Amino acid sequence: MAAIGVHLGSTCACAAVYKDGRADVIANDAGDRVTPVVVAYSENEEVVGLAAKQNRVRNLSNTVVKVKQILGRSSGDLQAQKYIAESKCSVIEKNGKLHYEIDGKFISPEEVAKLIFSKMKETAQSALGSDVNDTVITVPFDFGEKQKNALGEAAMAAGLNVLRLIHEPSAALLAYGIGQDSPNGKSNVLVYKLGGTSLSITVIEVNSGLYRILSTNTDDSIGGICFTEALAQHLASEFQRTYKYDVRGNSRAMMKLMNSAEVAKHALSMLGSANCFVDSLYDGMDFDCNVSRARFELICSALFNKCIDAIKKLLHQVGLAADDIHKVVLCGGSARIPKLQQLIKDLFPTVDLLNSIPPDEVIPIGAAIEAGILLGRENLSLDNEILSVECSTKDILVKTVDESGADKFMVALPSGTPLPARRQHILQAPGNNSSIFVEFYESLEKSPIKEDDKFAQIVLQDLDVKEDGLHDILTVLTMKRDGSLHVTCTDQDTGKCEAVTVEVAT
Template sequence: MAAIGVHLGATCACAAVYKDGRADVVANDAGDRVTPAVVAFSESEEVVGLAAKQSRIRNISNTVVKVKQILGRSAGDPQAEKYIAESKCSIIEKNGKLQYEIDNKLINPEDVAKLIFSKMKETAQSALGSDVNDVVVTVPFDFGENQKNALGEAAAAAGFNVMRLIHEPSAALLAYGIGQDSPTGKSNVLVYKLGGTSLSITVIEVNSGIYRVLATNTDDSIGGVCFTEALAQHLASEFQRSCKHDIRGNPRAMMKLMNSADIAKHSLSTLGSANCFVDSLYDGLDFDCNVSRARFELICSSLFSKCVEAIKNLLQQVGFTADDINKVVLCGGSARIPKLQQLIKDIFPTVELLNSIPPDEVIPIGAAIEAGILLGKENTLLEEEALIECSAKDILLKGVDESGADKFTVLFPSGTPLPARRQHTLHAPGNISSVCLELYESLGKGPMNEEDKFAQIVLQDLDKKEDGLHDILTVLTMKRDGSLHVTCTDQDTGKCEIITVEVAS
């Protein structure tokens, strides 16, 4: 049995296949292991991949890039508005949906994504030599339900049987077998993903093969394209210095420079220098320039600083130091850059930095491994989407009934899937000025005892009422780790008290 893992990024897509107990990324018909997520439209055909990217200079208004950024989003969404403002393709809203307007035809973002998925299916099936359609597709951790649905539907429309959508950081861990190789014990893993248009950093606790996200942050203001733009600006300055022409205001010339800078950037990840040659860049003039890796690193020094500062900020948010992290996983094409890898090593000098798998192949390989697991060919690792934390005991709120006797209301029965949220309105006599709410936990056997009480919260200085009741709204949120956040609010005065119990159950 075989299966496929697909990662559709903002700038590139990649497919891996699972067969005979191992997962491998497969090359497309051009021999490349990643395919530009670019679709060019003409009257007669749709072109996907490198050919579409290369023809963009001549066909810019009919070429769709970064479709993942708008997939499943609606007009008014800040991300969608930003995308529309930057898009060279016309985008309109019709019947509440955003659509591309190309050659007087309306095209849904889902249809563009479907074409990219079709290309990935064709690539994978060609490598396998069979019509395998079972797939696991990766999604960013910050994708909402609409975006996940749109991605899944696009893959299904391409003829895939979507077995599961898994989060990109989880796929990265699966690629390196984290949680499978040591089924017991707890560790913290930092997943660092620098893709084409965004930087995502996630801290995951791995405990007995279960993944739990402790914190995650995505920065859409930095990505691989920022490095390309910085290098293109440098090349434009070099052209102006040597040829006395400023081409920064010329979109066509700058697009040519961007393409050349992109190729040079990739070369500099493995070579000490790269040659940038552009035929007839401007006014019939050719441009030829050599860029060293040291020069590239200097040009992008502020971007590198931003990339590593984000790690420090997230660690601070979780209350961790670098010593609390056991492993760092690198993924995303731009995580190939040697200078960036060195700066990350400097933050975590004693931590294992996992980069033996090419960073732009980590996520699809993890997806293919998950596909293999779902087919039952490998050990049945239960991943975060398959295992849900549950509350171990009943959580009850103590109140008083009409006769004045104690009354216990079960808010979270044992076995409640976490995270969970409950709200309850407690009625207290109007002639008192303070109310004490008490929380108990129980295994459901016998009456409540004082030792079952684990928390109380007191609301004071309430306005007394001669007749009527105090209505106290209690909102309880229990997280996956069992911690309980309680907010009590007097509906009349708005007085509020908040407590957090670290482990309630």
Template sequence: MAAIGVHLGASCACAAVYKDGRADVVANDAGDRVTPAVVAFSESEEVVGLAAKQSRIRNVSSTVVKVKQILGRSSGDPQAEKYIAESKCSVIEKNGKLQYEIDNKLITPEDVAKLIFSKMKETAQSALGSDVNDVVITVPFDFGENQKNALGEAAAAAGFNVMRLIHEPSAALLAYGIGQDSPTGKSNVLVYKLGGTSLSITVIEVNSGIYRVLATNTDDTIGGVCFTEALAQHLASEFQRSCKHDIRGNPRAMMKLMNSADIAKHSLSTLGSANCFVDSLYDGLDFDCNVSRARFELICSSLFSKCVEAIKKLLQQVGFTADDINKVVLCGGSARIPKLQQLIKDIFPTVELLNSIPPDEVIPIGAAIEAGILLGKENPLLEEEALIECSAKDILLKGVDESGADKFTVLFPSGTPLPARRQHTLHAPGNTSSVCLELYESLGKSPMSEEGKFAQIVLQDLDKKEDGLHDILTVLTMKRDGSLHVTCTDQDTGKCEIITVEVAS
């Protein structure tokens, strides 16, 4: 029996197959082990992968990139709005759904994801030589139910039998056999994933084969594309210096430079220097430039600092020092960069840094191993209950402090194992007859804003007090599916209000 593991990232997709007790990433028809998650549309066909990425210069408004960022989201979602603002493809809302408008045709994000999954299925089946459809799909830790459902449905529409969705950090641990090779004893593992468009860091406690997320944080302002852009800006400066033309305002020329910078960036992970050549970059002029690894590291030094500072912040959040971490797992294509690996080693000088599997292949390999476990070909150590669902975001209650300023209390920190129950007494001025309690969600990296508010509950007709405070007992229960049940009770009158939020996090 064989099975498949698929990781669909924002910039790339990768498939691994499980057969004869081992999992391996398989190459696509172009011979590449990783496929760009890019789909180009024309009147007669849809092209997926490298060919679509390379033709984007000529076909930018008909080429979809980063579909994972909008999958399962709706208009009004801050992430969706950011994506729409940056997208070179037209994105509109029709019948309550976001859709791409390409050549007068409407295409849903799920349709785009289905085409990428179809490519992954074709790649895996070609390597196996059989029509295997059983698959495990990986999802980011901060994906909500709508996004998970959209991803699963797109895979099913591509003809996959989706056995399970598992979180990317869990897949990374499975790839290295963490929690399986030595099932007794407790250890803390930091999973560091630097993908094309985001940085995710997760601290997981492994205890007797059970994974429990202690803390997680995702920063979508840093990713592999930032390194590519920094290098492309440097190349633009070099072109201006040698050819006396500033091409920074020319989208077509800059996209050519981005493609060249991307290839050079990958080369610099294994070579000491890389050549950037662009045929007819601008006004018929060719561009040829050599970039050393040292120059690249200098250009990106502030980005590297941002990437390692995020580790220190997360350790501080969970109350850990570097010595509390037993292993560090590297995943995501940009975690290949030697300078970044060295900086991480500097933070954890005595900790085992796991990078023997190419970082961009770790997560799909873990998914394929999970698929093998589900088929019963391995010791079924990771049963259903061993993967503990956790809250993806901080859930906070807004109150007021003694000076009248807004005060936010974290009731469910991100990574709280579910189901969970919290009790909190909110104090409100006695001279008011109604109290409004507001609930917010946050990834912990930005100040609270109205966009983070997802629910409110109002207690009315309270007895006013000349002095003293209203004591409002708030009981919150978050279920395994992320839904939140909230009960608010005024301790003096017994007045009570109850609400249920379907998916809080």
């Protein structure tokens, strides 16, 4: 009996099959091991994958890309607003939910994702020669409950039996069996994922097979597409230098250059140079240009620096040095770039850099291994199940005042607390006040607390004044798996109670 692991990224999807104790990525009908997350609509059919991507130049307004960025989001969401502004395909709100408007039809993001999952399922079944439904789906660590539900519902609508949703960093560790090689020891692992549209870095403490997220950060301002765009801009400059025409304002010509730049970028991860040829780029003129790896690295030098600076920043936030990291796992298609790998090696000269599995295949392989674990495969190469526990990523602190009136902070819910969690504390405040302000902050461990870190406050009014005593305030914090936090404060003398719910606290 087989199962599959599916990673649906913003730009590409990949499926791995678990069978006979092994997890292997499978190629699609075009022979590629990853499938573009692109769906093109025409009057009579929907085209998914490479064919849709290749035809996007001619069918721009009817082609959906990067659907993962809008799944489960509302029009008020900042990321959704950015997506809508950049989308060549019309996105509107209908009945309180976002839809693509294509040829007078309204198509939900979940329907688009369903077609991608269907493609992944067909690919797996074609490789196995039999039906396969049991699936583990990967999700980014910062996905909220609505995004997770939308992704799971799309997979189920495609006929998949979703065994579990697993976080992408945890899947990356599972792919390399991290946590089993030294089951009694403690180590810190940095998962570096550079995908098509974002950079995610996560530091995980591994202790006896248990994963604890120490800190994580996602930067949506940099991804593989930034490298492609930089190279496309260079090609446009070369065309202008040769033919005296500037094509940067021509969307069709720039789309062609983007396609050529992407092919060249992939080739430069393996070769020292790549040829960029575009048929009839502008006004019937063909364009032919050779780009060396050294030139590509020079063009993208600022992007490489940004990718490395993000690691340094996260390590500083979590209070770790490079020597405190024991392993670095590379994942995401753009982590294939040799220059980036070399810069990471230079930053961690004594650390194991794990890249023996192609970076764009690490996460689906980990998901497939998890599927094998859940199905109870006795012959799985991993002897014991590795547990992935969702934890709070930041300290939740309460600010009160002491008897002298000075501010004081107390950690009410420490980072790394397994979720869901419930904590209660008795806070004391000067009795000569009839009103008490209780303020809540979130902060990374060891980081100084700033006013910007405050995310909520509760005010208790009309309390009995005690000239010689203290107010006892029972404070209860409840955090769910999705990071939402509910807080109640109750005055023990009067029974007066106030509450606040914060949808995403950490």
